[in-house]
Amino acid sequence: MAAYAWPSCPACTEQGExxxxxxxxxxxxxxxxxxxxxxxxxxxxxxxxxxxxxxRILAHVPGAQAAPTAGSRARLVAPTDSDDLAVELLARVAS
Structure with a gap:
């Protein structure tokens, strides 16, 4: 899975690795x-x-009904039908 591949840095135009x-x-x-x-x-x-x-990525949490709590663990999963990054919650931290 890849987050968006940039050919170069948008700020300094250096090639990325x-x-x-x-x-x-x-x-x-x-x-x-x-x-x-x-x-x-x-x-x-x-x-x-x-x-x-x-x-740090911004991702959809398909199937979730409530916002995940800070500190919870999550894993990247297949992108959504709209091709957005997506995660599933592995362990929710109590708020």
């Missing part, structure tokens, strides 16, 4: 989006996940 990371990480923050967004049907759940040894 491929990197492997994930697929597991820790939820930094999560929310339920309840307003209409073009191309998406509310409500849907999003989470920022700090991948182990990798970047």
């Amino acid at each position: 491929p990197a492997a990371f994930g697929p597991v990480g820790t939820v930094w923050s999560g929310t339920v989006v309840r307003i209409p967004v073009p191309g998406r049907t509310p409500p849907f759940v999003l989470a920022y996940v700090d991948l182990d040894d990798g970047p």
Whole structure:
């Protein structure tokens, strides 16, 4: 699975090097989006996940009814039908 492959850094234009990371990480923050967004049907759940040894990603949490709690563990899964990054929750931390 790849997060978006950039041919070069958008800030300095240096060539990037491929990197492997994930697929597991820790939820930094999560929310339920309840307003209409073009191309998406509310409500849907999003989470920022700090991948182990990798970047922080914004991903959909398919099937979730509530926002994941910070500190919960999550794993990258197949992209959504809209080709968005997606994660599944592995262990939820009590709020």
